[in-house]
Amino acid sequence: MSERLEHVWNAIDPLRLRQTLMDMIDIYSPSGKEEDIQLYLEERLAAVGTPLRRQIVEDERYNLITTMGQGEPSLYLVGHVDTVAAWDIDEYAAIEEWGVVRGLGSADMKGGCAAMVETWLALATLPEEQRPSVGLLLVVGEEENGDGSTKFLTEQCPDWAIIGEPTSLRPAFSHYGYMEVALVTQGRRIHSSLPELGHNAIESMLRVLLQIERSPLFSQQPSKLVYSIREMSSSRAGFVVPDRCDTWIDLHLSPDIQPETVRTELEKALTHARKTIKGLSLEASFDFESGGYELELSNPLMEALEDVFPRLNLPLEFVPFRSHSDGNLFYQAGSKPLILGPGSLETAHTSEEQTTLAEVEAAARIYASLALAYTQTDQQN
Template structure:
């Protein structure tokens, strides 16, 4: 199968994050087994979805990991011009959910396998495909924890998120959480007898806005846009009717942190303000939603030099979006981003990738294999 055939099969799996992924993981496992590649499915604690790890070459010597995720965001938008889970070609453009983020990279890696497997590799190339990346990188930590039993410590991890096939050395870290405020309901004519959860949450929201403004004053890292860490309230919900005292309100928050700043720590002042409402009789729940650390690969790292040679372009210092690369680095592995497509096409109707981008990615992976050959 060529890269387009493989992408067609991958897109046809509606592997939305948070759902079982046995179909797509099973197909990839079978496809790789046909190529004589050793594959290990790694079930997650959820019981209905798995990570996948495969090795081409000797597993007991250091090599390189090609990392990607099998899940996609939902595709319920009515603006799609065709079925999001059926690959549609229009000239160079290949439309479908996940074509850019990031089944295009998976397809290129799988298409390169027969060529790479035919080489005598002195260093292995591993495929590490995760689940539930799109809901907070929930699957890959379980895969990373199993790496010591699956292979020698890798020399580097290439995370194939869409970067226009230009390597990227850094991204911000992220932490998200939900605050739930519980008060006491009643008729709106007697506010003295209730506890208005929305009013209390307004204080928490005010603290969020104040902290967001404070962060604009630094610290700074010029590699990023914006150059500072950020905090925002993304979703707020509460109440039933204008004449009912609302007894529940929820607020979803997100912090994005430059390297060297703990993203979860950016949420701490908001958490403290929420907890202060307990003294007024409210019950407060703080529920983490997702978290991953920043990525910061040094400019002189060997992995950066490798990708410079493979792509012909100097790696970019940083991008604004986040990836699993920060988790690999936090676990002690050098990691870098490089994959086909443009992040600006992701998470929207009529997502697409170019056939030429897939071909370029496949060539890069085959060149990586050649560099690992005897």
């Protein structure tokens, strides 16, 4: 272990890190309402004296950007401070038991953000001439439309980004693509005791969804194309046959499947549905699509990963990141994103969301190792 890394690891304070994590979870910060948590983090980061600025996204919403070292960093630690809305506004706060921390955003991704902030505080204890050229970016809006990262990427695009989404500390150099499809069926409202005189929009929607599911598109391995009906709602007007049904579909695509291919096949399935389902009135829109990516494992961060994981007694296992994240935006802009963070994706967005203090501390040590190793490699090149 180099003297610099040993110094930084010794400067990582588990008690301070725990406090940061618990404080962050206790600050409610759903997308669009991130100001309180950014004010908290701004105060934390301002104390170390590295250049710190707000990047306005809209109104009272802003990213936080801080840098150290010489020149414009080509590596950024990136975390999003927003969460989905609370499942229970009275029970979103942090609870710790036997080293397990539960609460809204504990995995997605306040655990990763807290680890990155602690990494930053530890790196800042190095003499200025020994500090790596690295940036820390804390963005808003990831859970909605990625407007925080989009704003950052209009101004600069680092060569590498380490994004602390929950991967159970398994590095993800590959990332699934994502598509969002909205469907609307229209019917004819009638009293529910006389359904034969109306047209049930829900029944029409169910028939459409069955045809989509039977499409050849889904005959391949399930892990290649993940299909999820996220939400369905209908008109609520009392004791009647519903005359409208709205459905939102999520599709997660392995890196080798292109969104345009999926869209073409879905359009074929929808065309067939319009021809074969009696009385169908169907509208479809492809509201969002982003391709995945797969980075070469021969890259400047690999040597550091191969060194630090045995030191932490962690298995070095590579996984694809199956959800959508700002990693897609960074890749499209020309950056190379590594997704790596504490907590598991399985519990994210649920009432069982959790991470562990051990994983969050390990993440801080990994981020420090990557920052120092990459900067040294970058300077040699």
